[in-house]
Amino acid sequence: MRSIGHFIGGKEVKGTSGRTADVFEPMTGDVQAKVALASKAEVRAAVENAKAAQPEWAATNPQRRARVMMRFVELVQRDYDKLAELLAREHGKTVPDAKGDIQRGLEVAEFACGIPHLMKGEYTEGAGPGIDIYSMRQPLGVVAGITPFNFPAMIPMWKFAPAIACGNAFILKPSERDPGVPLKLAELMIEAGLPAGILNVVNGDKEAVDAILDDPDIKAVGFVGSTPIAQYIYERAAQTGKRCQCFGGAKNHAIVMPDADMDQTVDALIGAGYGSAGERCMAVSVAVPVGKTTADRLMEKLIPRVESLKIGTSVDPSADYGPLVTREAVEKVKSYIDIGIKEGATLAVDGRGFKMQGYEKGFYLGGSLFDNVTKDMRIYKEEIFGPVLSVVRAHDYSEALALPSEHDYGNGVAIFTRDGDAARDFAAKVNVGMVGINVPIPVPIAYYTFGGWKKSGFGDLNQHGPDSVRFYTKTKTVTSRWPSGVKEGAEFSIPTMK
Numbered sequence: 001m002r003s004i005g006h007f008i009g010g011k012e013v014k015g016t017s018g019r020t021a022d023v024f025e026p027m028t029g030d031v032q033a034k035v036a037l038a039s040k041a042e043v044r045a046a047v048e049n050a051k052a053a054q055p056e057w058a059a060t061n062p063q064r065r066a067r068v069m070m071r072f073v074e075l076v077q078r079d080y081d082k083l084a085e086l087l088a089r090e091h092g093k094t095v096p097d098a099k100g101d102i103q104r105g106l107e108v109a110e111f112a113c114g115i116p117h118l119m120k121g122e123y124t125e126g127a128g129p130g131i132d133i134y135s136m137r138q139p140l141g142v143v144a145g146i147t148p149f150n151f152p153a154m155i156p157m158w159k160f161a162p163a164i165a166c167g168n169a170f171i172l173k174p175s176e177r178d179p180g181v182p183l184k185l186a187e188l189m190i191e192a193g194l195p196a197g198i199l200n201v202v203n204g205d206k207e208a209v210d211a212i213l214d215d216p217d218i219k220a221v222g223f224v225g226s227t228p229i230a231q232y233i234y235e236r237a238a239q240t241g242k243r244c245q246c247f248g249g250a251k252n253h254a255i256v257m258p259d260a261d262m263d264q265t266v267d268a269l270i271g272a273g274y275g276s277a278g279e280r281c282m283a284v285s286v287a288v289p290v291g292k293t294t295a296d297r298l299m300e301k302l303i304p305r306v307e308s309l310k311i312g313t314s315v316d317p318s319a320d321y322g323p324l325v326t327r328e329a330v331e332k333v334k335s336y337i338d339i340g341i342k343e344g345a346t347l348a349v350d351g352r353g354f355k356m357q358g359y360e361k362g363f364y365l366g367g368s369l370f371d372n373v374t375k376d377m378r379i380y381k382e383e384i385f386g387p388v389l390s391v392v393r394a395h396d397y398s399e400a401l402a403l404p405s406e407h408d409y410g411n412g413v414a415i416f417t418r419d420g421d422a423a424r425d426f427a428a429k430v431n432v433g434m435v436g437i438n439v440p441i442p443v444p445i446a447y448y449t450f451g452g453w454k455k456s457g458f459g460d461l462n463q464h465g466p467d468s469v470r471f472y473t474k475t476k477t478v479t480s481r482w483p484s485g486v487k488e489g490a491e492f493s494i495p496t497m498k
Contacts, residue, residue: 003035004179005043007051012197016042022177022191026092026323027313029361035179038204043211046200050142050169051217053197058139058167062116062133069113069165071073072190078108083181085308087153088314092323092363093276095315105157108444108464112165118469119166131481138475139167144212147231148225149175149325150279156182158199159222160199162468172201173212175323181204190423215236220471222411227455234458245471247452249383250281250411253404254440256289256298259418265416266301272440273389274309274367277321282412282441285384295393299348299371306349309367313359323363323387330363333386337368340379346371351387366453371377375403397422406430414440433457
């Protein structure tokens with residue numbers, strides 16, 4: 001059986017804690033590997049490697065750092081198919097979906113190739129009599145990322161690519177459920193020319209997380225996962241003086257206006273609601289048709305589409321989605337379906353009984369669809385993270401606008417309409433961080449920034465785009481005056497430009 005260790009000092013090393021976790025193959029239910037769980041001492045060893053290597057990397061000029069990132073992009077593209085199959089076999093998502101996972105991460109690495117421009121400071125000549133002022137961006141030092149199981153390629157790259165390009169060293173703690181791809185990405189960074197110690201990967205559980213949060217040499221932490229853990233990490237990191245960005249759960253709504261193209265809307269809801277078995281923080285989990293006629297039309301088209309979803313293995317090219325990541329994930333989603341029934345929602349399509357022929361031990365679940373869900377129900381309030389779509393009927397546009405705006409989560413939202421005025425009004429007023437107009441999953445492209453509001457995000461700066469450079473650097477401002485411009489005599493009042 002395959003053993004997965006850590007990546008410290010430029011190479012994979014065996015775990016020494018004596019603790020391991022099972023890595024499953026979701027489509028069969030079999031254990032395919034054992035992953036080492038890091039101790040506090042192993043995390044510290046990674047930090048010491050990073051701390052020793054970082055000053056020389058920070059002193060490397062930005063253009064040379066960018067060349068390493070360019071080469072890394074080339075190597076990921078070279079190994080695209082191998083990485084996608086490994087990802088699919090550990091996570092459960094289909095190979096085409098795994099390729100999308102990799103591509104979205106790669107786009108942030110491509111953005112980081114522009115670091116010579118992105119790190120430029122500002123300069124003002126003659127800000128005062130004989131005085132020039134300029135600013136410079138400098139790396140923080142050693143930083144860390146704690147990333148989730150559902151995007152084992154994309155989110156690690158969202159974290160380490162800009163951080164490393166800015167001149168930092170990086171400690172990555174990926175999910176122990178699917179650790180294979182993050183280790184391969186670290187190997188490719190070394191092959192691309194990254195010095196040993198600049199990117200270290202430690203696999204682990206809460207012990208490793210707490211070691212990262214408490215380590216005094218780690219200056220910043222980024223996290224993506226559930227809201228309770230995001231809040232825990234944000235608070236604990238703040239107590240130790242770290243810069244922190246944490247992204248949590250979501251309940252993404254799709255508003256369906258009466259004038260929406262219903263066929264296109266249903267296509268969007270099926271893909272965004274059930275793709276990757278709903279294990280996406282940007283999955284649409286709530287559809288909000290406006291008016292009874294719209295709701296009835298929507299349900300008429302949705303029900304047969306959900307019933308005809310093709311669930312298959314991760315390597316089946318014709319599958320709409322594959323298995324969930326673990327058996328525990330399947331049971332959790334089933335428990336929410338039970339809750340929805342008890343709460344009085346109408347279960348229009350029940351996916352709990354689905355069995356994959358020949359893969360009965362795999363972690364499969366059919367698509368489920370609820371109608372007549374209300375905002376006081378748990379299945380509306382809480383993130384299910386599975387192939388379940390809830391329909392909440394709104395009487396009018398104002399009620400539809402209020403639903404995502406007043407929800408605890410504020411990650412993403414979409415509106416489907418042909419009315420430009422309604423779309424513009426919705427985008428301006430909705431209290432959510434990312435908005436799609438006839439776009440079901442409004443994940444911004446790499447040179448914009450990604451981040452939710454309310455309980456979906458903790459911290460002042462978002463992921464990728466310009467915010468990532470701000471997060472992973474500190475600004476130093478220099479005010480200079482040379483002797484020819486110096487007046488004789490001491491000045492006791494605060495300097496001004498009067």
